[in-house]
Amino acid sequence: MNIVQVYRTFPTQQNCIDYLEKVRWNNKPTCPYCKSENQTPLPKENRYHCNTCNTSFSVMVGTIFENTKLDFQKWFLAISLVLNAKKGISARQLARDIEVTKDTAWLMLMRIRTAMTENCDLLEGIIEADETYVGGKNKNRHTNKKTKDGQDRGGEDKTPVIGILERGSKVSAQKAKDTSGETLKSFINMNVKSGSQIMTDEWRSYNGLALLYGHSIVKHSMGENVNGAVHINTLEGFWSLLKRGVIGLYHYVSSKYLNKYIDEFCFRYNNRENVNIFDLTIFKTVNL
């Protein structure tokens, strides 16, 4: 849904609340504290009184909307803007678009990213694996190319990121403490089914993958980018999207929050053909 569709589908605060309640409870409001369905509606406040544990609750408890006083319409519009922004949206831009302060927009973005976190199944089949560097100060932005022997030169203020991509399917990525064999291979082992065929470049940390997987290597140092089906171009395309987002919009992404930005980009990529991505995201906002 684009923002016009969101605006038309949810013209009032009450429409949004009704939709959230339906998505979360399927019309059976359930106490988030004791799981009881024995409740009495308090319709004026959009709350319910739990007759079992004697507390009251609303659909916001335990969701990304908890303890905020913002209109749900602004939340819904913000979610739609994030989902439709291929390269992400900055807090400053979101603040202008939905008329909130920059701090509020930043908080909303962080919470929306929480709803965009996925627990992917193990990837299998043909897998591209690669590592890159993101963030950092301007002067180091272009120093993340690998040298001929596959040695990285990330720059001290850049953060390494490891990713794996199943061809024609999903990507999974996260920040890494380094690009050692131990770090890269343990990420791959935890997220890729054994017996899969993994494509990497010649970076030495990938040596030894052949113990559990098929391992094909594209030799960038020999001027090779593609050798038949052996390449990591799909994942490199994802890296360039992520980096343009991080550089263009977030200027300096603190390493502390980097995984949240990465989750956002992975979620959009993995749902690129999902026509129900808005409904899925709303579902995740109330089912964390």
Ligand SMILES: [Zn+2]
């Ligand atoms: Zn209760």
